[in-house]
Amino acid sequence: KQEVTQIPAALSVPEGENLVLNCSFTDSAIYNLQWFRQDPGKGLTSLLLIQSSQREQTSGRLNASLDKSSGRSTLYIAASQPGDSATYLCAVTGGSYIPTFGRGTSLIVHP
Amino acid sequence: DAGVTQSPTHLIKTRGQQVTLRCSPKSGHDTVSWYQQALGQGPQFIFQYYEEEERQRGNFPDRFSGHQFPNYSSELNVNALLLGDSALYLCASSPMGGGENEQFFGPGTRLTVL
Numbered sequence: 001k002q003e004v005t006q007i008p009a010a011l012s013v014p015e016g017e018n019l020v021l022n023c024s025f026t027d028s029a030i031y032n033l034q035w036f037r038q039d040p041g042k043g044l045t046s047l048l049l050i051q052s053s054q055r056e057q058t059s060g061r062l063n064a065s066l067d068k069s070s071g072r073s074t075l076y077i078a079a080s081q082p083g084d085s086a087t088y089l090c091a092v093t094g095g096s097y098i099p100t101f102g103r104g105t106s107l108i109v110h111p
Numbered sequence: 112d113a114g115v116t117q118s119p120t121h122l123i124k125t126r127g128q129q130v131t132l133r134c135s136p137k138s139g140h141d142t143v144s145w146y147q148q149a150l151g152q153g154p155q156f157i158f159q160y161y162e163e164e165e166r167q168r169g170n171f172p173d174r175f176s177g178h179q180f181p182n183y184s185s186e187l188n189v190n191a192l193l194l195g196d197s198a199l200y201l202c203a204s205s206p207m208g209g210g211e212n213e214q215f216f217g218p219g220t221r222l223t224v225l
Contacts, residue, residue, distance in 0.1 A: 004153070034213065043115075043201055044154070044216040089153055091214075098167055099144075099214065101153030 002027045004092050006102035013109055019077040021105045023090035028068045031097070035064050035075050036089045038104070044089065047075070080109045113138065115204050115217035123223045124192050132187040132220045136204030142166075143185040144214065145177060146201040154201055160185050189222075197224045 003026045013019060023033070032051045036044040048057045048064040050073070056065040063076040077084060087106045091099040116135045124130050136143050142161045146154035156169035160179035179185045183204075189196055199221050203214040 032213075036216070041199070041219075041221065043117075043218040044203075046213060046215060049213045091153075096167065098156050098159075098169065101155075103151070103153045 002092060002094055002100040004090060004100050004102040006088075006090060006105050008105060009103070010106040011108070013080060013107075015080060015082060015109055015111050017080050017109075019080055019107070021075040021077070021088050021107070023073040023075070023092075023102055025071045025073075025092045025100075027094055028071050029094055030068065031093045031095075033064075033066055033073050034091045034093070034099070035062075035073075036091065038087045038089060040087075047088075080107075082109050082111055084109050115202055115215055117200075117202050117217040117220050119220060120218070121221045121223075123225065125225050126192055126194060128192050129188065129190045130192060130222060132189075132200050132202075132222070133184065134187070134202030134204075134217060135184045136202075137215050140204035140206045140215070141183050142205045142207075142212075143179060143183065144203045144205070145185070145187045146203065147171075147196075148199045148201055148219075150198075157187070192224045194224050197222060 005024045007022045034049045035047040050066045061078040066073045087104040089104040091101045093099045144159040145157040148154040159167040163179045174190045176188045199219045201219045202217045205212045205214045
């Protein structure tokens with residue numbers, strides 16, 4: 001059974017810092033890994049999707065990497081802003097095509 | 112292009128009642144998945160519909176059932192509601208049968224069971 005862990009569970013940083021959020025998974029036989037953002041009480045917004053054959057994806061200030069062999073992905077946020085405050089979730093999809101989510105990292109960026 | 116839409120936004124029910132939640136997928140998407148998200152947790156997969164059939168199911172009891180219509184929209188039904196069913200219910204759509212394709216989520220329905 002796939003298990004997904006996100007570290008840290010919570011993070012509070014001043015504006016302008018570069019951040020690294022971590023996602024680890026136990027079964028490396030995956031099709032893809034997707035990073036989401038969730039504002040309080042809201043739905044999930046897709047940030048980046050990395051297919052199993054890819055090593056990284058970039059969108060604006062966000063960069064996500066994938067290392068299947070070690071069961072890890074990182075989400076890098078450059079020059080953080082207060083508007084980046086949200087919970088960040090990673091989801092891993094394996095052979096069953098059922099995504100498994102981590103519990104998320106709650107990020108607060110203060111001015 | 113409308114994204115994934117869900118209705119209602121909020122719902123309050125009492126124990127033992129039944130509830131129906133609705134989802135319209137993003138234009139061009141044919142696969143709909145439903146998730147339950149308890150406070151402070153990641154979403155838990157309930158089931159997925161494709162071509163009007165339930166294709167995959169997570170670890171949820173038979174009280175949770177669904178339907179997909181020919182226009183790809185979907186309903187989630189929950190019978191005999193329990194206090195523990197209180198959660199944010201999320202719908203996600205994906206193209207071309209889902210699988211390893213990117214998922215797009217709706218805003219969710221907040222269900223409170225009293």
